[in-house]
Amino acid sequence: MPLTLRELLSFEVLREARPEVLAGEGSLDRVVRWVHSSEIYEIGPLLAGGELLLTTGLGLAGTDPGARRHYLREIAGRGVAGIALELGRTFPETPRELVEEARRLDLPFIVLHAVVPFIRITEDANTLIVDYASRRLRLGDSATRALNEALIAGAGVAGVLATGAEVIGASLILISGSGALVAAHGVAGDREAWRAVDHAAAEAPVTLHGQRWGRLVAGPGSALPADDLAIALERTAVALALAMLRTGSPPSERDRQASALLRDLIEGTAEADPSVRAVMSGFHPAADHVLVGVAADSPEAAAELAVIDRAAHVLRTPALRGRVSRLVLGALSVPRAVTDAVGAASQALDEAMRRLSAPQLRVAVGHPADDLGELGSSLRDARTALSLRPAERLVSTRTLALDLELTRHGDGGHAADLVRRTIAPLVEWDAAHRTKLVGTLEAFLLHGCSATRAAAALHLGRQSFYQRLQRIEALLGYAVTDPDVHAALLLATAAHRVAGR
Template sequence: MALTVAELLEFDAVRDAEPEVLAGRDALDRPVRWVHSSEIYEIGPLLSGGELLLTTGLGLAGSDAGARRHYVRELADRGVSGLVVELGRSFSDIPSELVAEAERRGLPLIALRAVVPFIRMCEAANTAIVDEAAQRLRLGDRVTRALNEALISGAGVAGLLRTAADVTGAPIVLTTVSGALVAFFGVSDDHAAWATVDAGRAEAEVIVHGRAWGRLIAGSGSALAPEDLASTVERTATALAVEILRTGDPPTERERHAAALLTDLVAGGGLAPAETAVRTGLAGFRPPPGRPLVGVAVDAPETRPAVTLIDHAARLLGTSALRARVRESVLALVVAPDSGNPVSAAEAAFGEAGRRSGAPQITVALGYSVTEPTGWASSLEQARAALALALARTGRGAARPGNRPVVVSARTLALELELSRRADPGQLDAFVERTIGPLVAWDARHRTGLVRTLELYLRHGTNVTRTAAALHLRRQSLYQRLERIESLLGHAPADPDLYPALLAACLVAAR
């Protein structure tokens, strides 16, 4: 906090001069930017405001009462913090017109009854003022470094609020410009956050694209001076604007409830019906009773494209979705049509949404459909398991056919999922060796894809046209691969008696 006139009067160098306040006692809390001494009558125009002016009155000694009043008025107009006059050299007492005019203008007027060199007072006061400014600069640097580190580390909005709370020692709340609660740190719940907003000690607008996006409020409890608290809040608001421009809007209150609900579902299984009803309502998700829902897990480099894809698929279905990022994936519960096959309808909707968006590097996995809230956790877990298996096979960020998202479901990967859960790895390796060992060895030596070719051939019901399309091959090239497979295995790959074992072996080999 800037030093005030009252505080400077307590300095030893000033107290030794026996100061006496003659006017402007109610204005002693004015901040002092600098302490300056001058005997020039026309000093007013040379000052910029905030100075505490020291003088012996030499420039006023030969002037009349009107000129002295003008001198005080000019200092007051320039925003001087106060006028200090040393008695004994020019005046034995302060002229009454100086006191009267200073009182009328609310300008602190202090008489010094003892002689102390002005240089001693200026040195003590200005050193303290510079030290105060240096401390404020150091605080600003510390705040800026901490906020920059939070931005660089990807800590997000929550990390920036935590950083501001650590620096200020006060709770921090972020709202939209319309008044919706976005995020907070340093308080326990929404009720406490709103209490902080009502009793805020400092606030700043978050400006995005030249327009007010929201408000950042610091509550009580900070040991910082008011201007330091305000400066820290303003710096944090700027960092938040950068984060919002970089990553998009932070989650709303409903989105935070959605994330918490989905997190609890995958962490602890089902919830009590009453709790489920309340929490879905808070998240703005109200699925019709008895309608099937499908759990969805999406892997994407960023949250926003995944959320956009889910919302687009739900619109195509004519329904709604509960979605949020949970750990490394974006999870969702999507309401499916109540006629036909819900999973097939959801697969088609996500496929069409992906085709329209053309968003690459996204993998979508669907669980089984469920009609009761007690099954939501299970469907989400199925979707997460299918997503993990799909990523293990294709890899994150791998090229997608047609530059579109990949859509898989737990039902199409049921055999692989079951094998991964139950079978002993050693037994599975032996099974693969017995069944398709020559294909695995050939692929390893020649860097070919015979095992993958056989898998897709069997998955597509030995339909050559569909298999060639899935592999992006000409039919003649596929026939050549099938001939190679048959020669290595010693039997036709489409043998109905061996079909289940061959497909299982291909799936295990690809794990």
């Protein structure tokens, strides 16, 4: 932290001088930029502000009370942190007019009752001040280096936010000038982001093209001192502006409207008829269309937005999409005449992902919704599906229906009992031998008990797969192809995987 006058007075070297504060007691928290000693009466013009001025009063010898008052007014006008007068050499007692004038000016006025060489005081204090300034420079350089590396690596807004949050050690929230939540890192969702804003530790403006575009807010929890936090936050705001300039214009009002609508839909806080807000977002689905929720995740938001736009282009229908926290959510419009709306949306997204060539992009497709009022459920399921299959690029809530139900309604204790009663021998064998019998069984059941298809899905040779299947049935004591046990085994294997995840 910057050195204050109050802290300086606690130094051992100053305590030896037996300091006594006679005026300006309420201003002792002023920051001391430098400690300087001088006996020159006309020292005022040579001061830059923030100094603690040490003097024996030699320059005031022979002056009248009015001149001494003028001396204090002049140095106070230069913004000094305070003045310390050593008694004994020039003044055996404190001149009354100096104390009165210092009180009028609210200027910290300290008398030193014991003689301590000024060189000792200045050396100790200024060494600490220089060390602090050097540390701030090192912090600024370290933050700038980390942010520059993120920009060079191609990180967009999300990547820069993540880097800045790591430097600062707290959540970061980017808010537009209109007050819309644009992006966040280090929070679980939008509500948590707004709570962090309400308890913000600091914020910095984000400027684009010479005009203030928005603000960057640091949530609570950073271990950095206030001044260090301000430096790191300012450097991050600059890097964010560069990222936005490189990846395109910041979100338009229409984009912000779309993000706000999608956020309300997924949180279930949208009004009864959100169609007016959809029109403001540029989304005009036809009356004979259904809506399919989409959730996309990528280190680069531009890729997430682009894949939904491209899929809508493939379908030749409108799309709604916007950033909500760390994900991009959206809705694809599919004609009701299409029998399989989920399949059509999935095919369009798959084609879009191939054309975009974004290897780290992951997309999940929700279930069909008749209108915007039902879209929230589809969006929630799509968002959950992304976390259920983190290794897959394109997933559908239709194929993850069992996982979603276990996640949504599953009781942990009940699921554990089901696993223990049904497939405990397989779980124990896997734990003891580092095998994957439970996963093998689930793949076999999911592929209609076809050894050929299951082996291909697991990238196993048929002989290896049959050996595993024999081991599974030997441990369980019955044939897993029996229709009577199919449902129980599938539920138990899925519960085990979901619990493990």
